[in-house]
C-alpha cells in the first residue's frame with residue numbers, strides 16, 4: 001500500500017499528492033503514514049550495508065533510511081545535499097556535567113546549513129518537487145529559513161522567508177539572502193510570523209515548509225534512526241531534545257514507534273523535552289496535567305526556541321504519551337553555562353542546543369534521570385549561530401547572566417614584552 005496522509009485525531013485520510021497540512025475535517029495535524037506491515041521490508045543490515053555509500057540517495061543520512069522516510073519516492077525526484085551523517089560524541093566531561101555515566105551527543109549542527117533543519121528540508125523540498133510547486137515559504141527564527149533557502153535554491157525553486165525584524169541571527173539572515181530567497185522582515189514575533197506565512201501560503205498557492213508540514217517531520221525522524229544505528233541499535237534510557245515548535249519532539253516519537261513496529265529496536269527510550277523558562281508553554285501544560293493549554297509571550301536568549309505557541313503541540317503530547325516522556329525547563333543562565341561547557345570541550349553549539357545538556361543535568365538533580373541511565377542528547381544547531389550571545393557571555397555583558405565559565409578576551413598593545421609578560 002502506498003503512503004498516505006492521515007489525521008492524528010480523526011484518522012481521516014488524504015492522498016499523498018494533495019497539498020494539505022492540517023485535517024480538512026477536524027483541523028488537527030496530519031501524519032505521513034506508511035505501510036509497515038511485514039516489517040516495512042527493512043532490517044538493521046539493510047541500513048548498515050548502506051553506510052559509506054558514495055552515491056545518492058543512500059549517501060545521505062536521511063535517505064539511507066528511505067523505506068521509513070518516503071518509501072514510494074523515485075530517486076530522481078529527491079533533492080538532497082547529503083545531509084545527516086552527523087557525529088555522535090561521547091565526552092566524559094560533558095557526562096560528568098550532566099551527572100550521568102553515559103552521555104551521547106548527536107550534533108545536528110554538522111548538517112550542510114548548520115542545523116537539523118536540513119533533514120526536514122530534504123524531504124519537504126522533495127515533496128514540493130513532486131507536487132510541482134514553484135514557490136516555498138516558511139517563518140523562522142533563523143535556521144529553518146537558512147535551510148529552506150538553500151534547498152529551494154538547489155532545486156531551482158523560489159524560497160520566501162518570513163523573519164522577525166528583531167533578534168534575527170545575522171549569519172542566518174546572511175544565508176537566506178545569499179541563497180537568493182525572498183526575505184521578508186516582518187515587524188512581529190515568530191508566532192505571528194507563523195500565522196502570517198500559513199495564511200499567505202494558502203492564499204497564493206505557495207508550498208508551506210514549516211514543521212506543520214508532515215513531510216518535514218519524516219526527514220527529521222532520521223536523527224533518531226541514525227543515532228540508534230550509531231549506537232549499534234542499542235536503545236538508550238533517555239533521549240533529550242530542546243523544544244520550540246516541537247517538530248523534533250514529534251518526529252522522534254513517530255520514529256521510535258515505527259522502529260519498534262518494524263523490529264529495529266525492542267523497547268522505547270523515554271523522551272525529555274527541554275524548554276527555556278521564558279518560552280515554556282509545553283512545560284506549563286505538562287506541569288498542569290495537560291488540562292488547558294495556554295500560549296506564552298516568549299522571551300529567551302536561545303533565539304531558536306523563542307516560541308510561545310508551538311504548531312506541533314498535539315504530536316508532541318502524543319510522543320510524551322508513547323514514550324513515558326517528561327518536559328523540563330531551564331533558565332537562560334543554565335543554558336549559557338551548559339553551552340560554555342559544550343563549547344569549552346571543543347564541540348560547540350548554539351544556545352538553544354545547550355538546553356539538552358542543561359535539561360539533562362536538571363533532570364538528574366531532580367532524580368528523574370538516574371546517574372546510571374544512558375542518555376542521548378541532541379545538539380540541534382551550530383556554534384556559529386548567535387555569536388553575540390557567546391561573546392556577550394564571555395565579556396560579561398549579557399543582562400541578568402553571570403559568566404560563570406568565562407574565557408576573558410585579552411586586550412594588549414603591539415608590545416612584544418607586554419605579550420610575553422601576559423602569556424607568562
Ligand code: F0G
Nearest residue numbers: 140141143144244245246247248380381
Ligand atoms: N534548536 C534549534 C537550533 C532550532 O533552530 C530550533 C527551531 C529548535 C531547536 C526547536 O526545534 O521546533 O523542532 O522544537 N528553530 C526554528 C527555526 C523555529 O525557525 O529555525 P523544534
